[in-house]
Amino acid sequence: TLVTMVAEIFGGWITGSMALLADGIHMGGHALALGLATAAYYFSRRHAKDRRLSLGSGKIADLAAYTSALFLGVSVVWLVFESINRLLNPQALMAKEALLVAVIGLVINLLSAWLLAGSEEACQGHSHNTSHSHDHGHQHNHGASQDNNLKAALVHVIADAVTSVAAILGLIAAWLWGWLWLDPVIALVASLVVLRWAVGLLRQTGAILLDAEAPEKLRADVLKHLNAVEGTQVMDLHLWSVGQGAWTLTASLVNHLPTSPDTYKQQLKQFTGLHHPVIEIYLCDNCAVSS
Incomplete structure (x- = not known):
């Protein structure tokens, strides 16, 4: 991947193909994403039982995904401006030479996408079990069904493949019909599509890193089970994510009946991704509370 990235960036610069240059930069982002993904999994497992991480190492993967999307977004913004400049100021294009490099890049991208897609299916079928006990008597299973770290790497590969196809189409048109304007146009469109993906991933992982509230449906289900206890x-x-498929909560409850926190924790056991629930109960003898 790194060799292909260098070849595409160098080839795009020499041949004057903006689309090929964009493909090379996207592939550089792809290499960065894979590197960050590997490092994130390593550190997540290494620090799974680190007591300094009070709620586990689950967010390491989200931090890596956020960083990856940020780098991709910045590079794409540059490509947008450069494509517009190339569109307004056309330059000579060595289409045949650039086309050969673009085809090689597409083959590498498709192979990488196939390998990553297989990894994602394997992760969905097998839990990663980034477990840590912290002496709480239970393990934490940070499920990989929505692994943002692996998703970030896969998004990069798909982005590279889209850019490769776009570059090939533009180069064929420039070679056969002399449509030099199509090369920067395709690079611009592909960059905008990839930018949208990057922004979506930034929003998703950023919400997790900022401890945003859980989805409304999950929150409503939790409220329903807490209120199921008589007199509650x-x-x-407060309900938020602490990693892939893992949540935690703090709840303040009022009850006119003597009730222990374990009663409520028992109610929440069906939520398999819920860990470290903190329940505080206030006894109010004179409260008229409907169950």
């Missing part, structure tokens, strides 16, 4: 009124609830 939920005064305050």
